[in-house]
Amino acid sequence: MTHSSSADQHPAHAPGVPITTVIGDGQLARMMHSAAIELGQSIRLLAGAPHASAAQVVSDCLIGDYTNLADLRQAAAGATALTFDHEHVPTECLHKLIAEGVNVQPGPEALIYAQDKLLMRQKLREIGAPVPPFAAINCEQDIRDFAEAVSGEVCLKACRGGYDGHGVWFPSTPDEAAALVTKLRAQETPLMAEKKVPLTRELSTMVARRPSGEVRAWPVVESVQSEGICAEAVAPAPGLSPELSRRAQDLAVRIAEELGVTGVLAVELFEYLDEANQPSIAVNELAMRPHNTGHWTQDGCVTSQFEQHLRAVNDQPLGATSMLAPVTVMANVLGGANDPAMPMSQRMMEVWRRFPEAKIHLYGKTHRPGRKIGHVNVSGDDVATTRENARLAADFLVHAEWADGMEI
Amino acid sequence: MTHSSSADQHPAHAPGVPITTVIGDGQLARMMHSAAIELGQSIRLLAGAPHASAAQVVSDCLIGDYTNLADLRQAAAGATALTFDHEHVPTECLHKLIAEGVNVQPGPEALIYAQDKLLMRQKLREIGAPVPPFAAINCEQDIRDFAEAVSGEVCLKACRGGYDGHGVWFPSTPDEAAALVTKLRAQETPLMAEKKVPLTRELSTMVARRPSGEVRAWPVVESVQSEGICAEAVAPAPGLSPELSRRAQDLAVRIAEELGVTGVLAVELFEYLDEANQPSIAVNELAMRPHNTGHWTQDGCVTSQFEQHLRAVNDQPLGATSMLAPVTVMANVLGGANDPAMPMSQRMMEVWRRFPEAKIHLYGKTHRPGRKIGHVNVSGDDVATTRENARLAADFLVHAEWADGMEI
Ligand SMILES: Nc1ncnc2c1ncn2[C@@H]1O[C@H](COP(=O)(O)OP(=O)(O)O)[C@@H](O)[C@H]1O
Ligand SMILES: Nc1ncnc2c1ncn2[C@@H]1O[C@H](COP(=O)(O)OP(=O)(O)O)[C@@H](O)[C@H]1O
Ligand SMILES: [Mg+2]
Ligand SMILES: [Mg+2]
Numbered sequence: 106m107t108h109s110s111s112a113d114q115h116p117a118h119a120p121g122v123p124i125t126t127v128i129g130d131g132q133l134a135r136m137m138h139s140a141a142i143e144l145g146q147s148i149r150l151l152a153g154a155p156h157a158s159a160a161q162v163v164s165d166c167l168i169g170d171y172t173n174l175a176d177l178r179q180a181a182a183g184a185t186a187l188t189f190d191h192e193h194v195p196t197e198c199l200h201k202l203i204a205e206g207v208n209v210q211p212g213p214e215a216l217i218y219a220q221d222k223l224l225m226r227q228k229l230r231e232i233g234a235p236v237p238p239f240a241a242i243n244c245e246q247d248i249r250d251f252a253e254a255v256s257g258e259v260c261l262k263a264c265r266g267g268y269d270g271h272g273v274w275f276p277s278t279p280d281e282a283a284a285l286v287t288k289l290r291a292q293e294t295p296l297m298a299e300k301k302v303p304l305t306r307e308l309s310t311m312v313a314r315r316p317s318g319e320v321r322a323w324p325v326v327e328s329v330q331s332e333g334i335c336a337e338a339v340a341p342a343p344g345l346s347p348e349l350s351r352r353a354q355d356l357a358v359r360i361a362e363e364l365g366v367t368g369v370l371a372v373e374l375f376e377y378l379d380e381a382n383q384p385s386i387a388v389n390e391l392a393m394r395p396h397n398t399g400h401w402t403q404d405g406c407v408t409s410q411f412e413q414h415l416r417a418v419n420d421q422p423l424g425a426t427s428m429l430a431p432v433t434v435m436a437n438v439l440g441g442a443n444d445p446a447m448p449m450s451q452r453m454m455e456v457w458r459r460f461p462e463a464k465i466h467l468y469g470k471t472h473r474p475g476r477k478i479g480h481v482n483v484s485g486d487d488v489a490t491t492r493e494n495a496r497l498a499a500d501f502l503v504h505a506e507w508a509d510g511m512e513i
Numbered sequence: 514m515t516h517s518s519s520a521d522q523h524p525a526h527a528p529g530v531p532i533t534t535v536i537g538d539g540q541l542a543r544m545m546h547s548a549a550i551e552l553g554q555s556i557r558l559l560a561g562a563p564h565a566s567a568a569q570v571v572s573d574c575l576i577g578d579y580t581n582l583a584d585l586r587q588a589a590a591g592a593t594a595l596t597f598d599h600e601h602v603p604t605e606c607l608h609k610l611i612a613e614g615v616n617v618q619p620g621p622e623a624l625i626y627a628q629d630k631l632l633m634r635q636k637l638r639e640i641g642a643p644v645p646p647f648a649a650i651n652c653e654q655d656i657r658d659f660a661e662a663v664s665g666e667v668c669l670k671a672c673r674g675g676y677d678g679h680g681v682w683f684p685s686t687p688d689e690a691a692a693l694v695t696k697l698r699a700q701e702t703p704l705m706a707e708k709k710v711p712l713t714r715e716l717s718t719m720v721a722r723r724p725s726g727e728v729r730a731w732p733v734v735e736s737v738q739s740e741g742i743c744a745e746a747v748a749p750a751p752g753l754s755p756e757l758s759r760r761a762q763d764l765a766v767r768i769a770e771e772l773g774v775t776g777v778l779a780v781e782l783f784e785y786l787d788e789a790n791q792p793s794i795a796v797n798e799l800a801m802r803p804h805n806t807g808h809w810t811q812d813g814c815v816t817s818q819f820e821q822h823l824r825a826v827n828d829q830p831l832g833a834t835s836m837l838a839p840v841t842v843m844a845n846v847l848g849g850a851n852d853p854a855m856p857m858s859q860r861m862m863e864v865w866r867r868f869p870e871a872k873i874h875l876y877g878k879t880h881r882p883g884r885k886i887g888h889v890n891v892s893g894d895d896v897a898t899t900r901e902n903a904r905l906a907a908d909f910l911v912h913a914e915w916a917d918g919m920e921i
Contacts (some may be wrong), residue, residue, distance in 0.1 A: 119877035145875025422865035467553020469527035
């Protein structure tokens with residue numbers, strides 16, 4: 106008996122099907138793979154390490170470096186499309202791949218706006234999309250000037266490389282802000298500042314767009330952030346007026362079109378009260394790939410964001426985005442301060458025993474405090490109960506205890 | 514750069530998660546894998562060939578022979594449970610594995626009734642489950658006697674190894690039946706005969722059962738057979754009275770319990786009119802694994818049969834089986850007489866363009882006439898439209914033409 110292992114012995118792709126190369130090895134690539142399998146396809150992975158979330162489960166898996174052109178080239182060979190589970194591939198590499206004939210989706214001209222928070226805001230201002238006041242920050246004086254100009258609290262951001270709140274700071278005084286700028290500039294971190302928005306909540310609008318132009322939007326969701334990390338997404342966003350919902354979707358569609366985004370685009374939004382005390386929206390961030398605020402679509406929507414991304418980057422007609430239940434809530438499973446003694450497989454069992462309707466998605470990751478290791482989707486008829494149940498379930502997976510005190 | 518390939522380099526399973534070994538390499542194993550990935554797990558496969566449907570996409574894939582004890586033993590090493598995508602593993606091998614400590618689910622005492630149509634009927638009669646009149650057939654006289662006893666048309670079946678109508682015959686005269694028996698017995702095919710049931714339609718009830726006893730049933734579906742192959746499943750079975758639906762579910766639960774089935778059990782049923790002209794049911798066949806008539810659950814149900822099977826064989830609490838839409842129709846994609854020139858990926862695009870709500874599942878299989886190469890699930894509000902759309906979609910994937918004449 107042989108272990109089917111080498112690429113020749115193990116032909117991971119049926120003849121004639123699209124082969125999508127995914128750069129990156131996290132949970133997004135992992136969930137693209139399970140979607141691809143159902144479509145009769147599979148993905149090819151460029152992973153950093155063989156034990157990474159997606160690398161565990163993808164049979165056509167190359168281990169390499171996503172900043173190395175030779176590795177990217179090898180991963181792209183023979184693929185119908187090349188896409189990403191993160192936005193960190195150097196655009197120079199992507200331009201070279203395109204020149205060699207690789208079908209990169211989304212392309213570097215779009216991706217650059219997901220890589221650089223300052224460029225993104227400049228572009229959005231240019232196309233007339235609402236963004237909070239912002240400025241490039243190169244020195245202490247810049248941040249003092251900006252703070253005075255917006256006469257309020259500011260938010261300092263690394264232009265590149267930030268995620269899950271890493272790379273975002275809220276200094277409480279101009280002096281603190283200035284000291285932070287000096288420290289970060291000494292580390293050569295390119296910086297920008299933004300007015301701290303008195304936000305009422307955060308929303309997220311996701312759309313998918315094909316190279317040939319078709320665009321489809323999912324319902325707008327409310328996303329609940331906790332210490333800079335997405336903790337929860339509620340679909341559809343409770344109490345959002347049809348008018349504002351439409352405005353958010355139109356905005357995301359316009360951004361996708363004006364920036365030439367292909368695949369899935371997430372537009373993170375701030376909801377705040379305008380001068381007339383009416384809810385309004387401004388863009389916070391763009392992601393050009395499946396996004397945490399879209400995980401609910403796996404169980405709450407006709408077409409999941411992972412399937413849609415694969416269809417979009419291969420320029421295939423997009424799927425329906427209608428919901429399967431009145432409400433779907435996604436709650437993230439974020440590693441707690443300690444990993445409880447009860448094994449995760451036992452925690453899953455307890456959750457399923459109490460909530461047979463809970464859809465648990467885990468990423469094959471080991472515990473680390475704050476690490477995204479999974480999520481739970483729960484669908485239901487009303488927001489309060491569904492939200493409560495999703496939270497309880499995710500919380501149990503983290504702490505091995507019921508937050509409402511129920512005995513195991 | 515290395516191709517992550519050997520078992521050591523490529524640890525297909527995160528630490529501490531259940532590892533389910535699946536014997537078999539078809540689409541059922543393939544779809545168990547995509548379900549497992551979402552649970553943070555993956556499966557280990559014992560496949561017959563590296564290009565087989567499931568072997569393409571499962572990273573921990575052994576190539577071997579499911580009738581060879583050494584191969585089975587190697588595939589089972591370290592697994593939390595061993596299960597199947599077909600019923601053909603010799604029960605002797607399973608008994609030996611169990612003696613060595615392998616957790617085989619379902620066990621051989623149950624599986625034998627899915628392997629042998631005669632034993633199954635004898636057992637069902639013993640527990641009082643309704644089955645059509647039947648008899649073991651060893652010679653011409655047996656079939657003549659049986660035909661006379663049931664005073665009607667008979668159906669001859671190979672006791673073992675039949676599938677998709679292979680191994681089922683409907684001789685039109687006693688002489689034809691007798692000749693068939695002689696021919697088949699000369700080939701040493703063990704035979705049984707059954708009264709040909711004047712069926713009004715076929716139904717299927719699926720349940721899942723855990724070793725520790727929990728059982729859950731899905732809604733009863735109508736299954737449409739064409740030339741012995743499942744062509745379509747409609748959930749819930751249209752026009753089925755709540756009472757008969759309940760009776761079918763109770764029957765399946767009782768069979769699971771009395772036979773000690775674990776994992777998913779499909780009970781194929783005949784619906785016929787009894788003496789009082791009322792619809793009644795009798796069992797046709799049992800399958801102890803996910804089943805074609807349960808594919809609709811992937812998109813129409815809170816818990817798919819593939820996820821449920823993994824949960825059940827690992828003795829984890831079962832998931833909710835409520836429906837996500839009023840109606841879900843599954844239509845099989847069966848290879849046509851010829852493979853159209855239009856590539857399958859193009860056919861998918863045409864189907865998606867017309868039906869953005871169609872969920873296409875393909876198995877990574879090449880064309881062969883009559884071969885199951887995929888299925889389409891469509892959900893909707895009314896049976897007629899949903900059925901029509903599912904049929905049109907599946908038919909287009911086969912013929913690259915719209916059965917209703919629509920131009921491409
Ligand atoms: N200008 C702002 N005003 C108020 N809160 C902000 C602002 N910018 C960011 N935040 C908060 O910080 C979180 C993380 O910021 P974001 O720019 O999205 O960084 P990341 O790339 O880490 O997601 C946001 O989701 C929001 O909760
Ligand atoms: N006793 C019977 N009376 C009428 N039709 C039958 C009978 N047995 C089988 N059939 C028809 O043949 C099909 C295949 O028979 P089955 O025993 O289920 O074989 P397989 O193992 O190939 O599925 C059934 O789905 C049904 O349509
Ligand atoms: Mg953000
Ligand atoms: Mg059958």
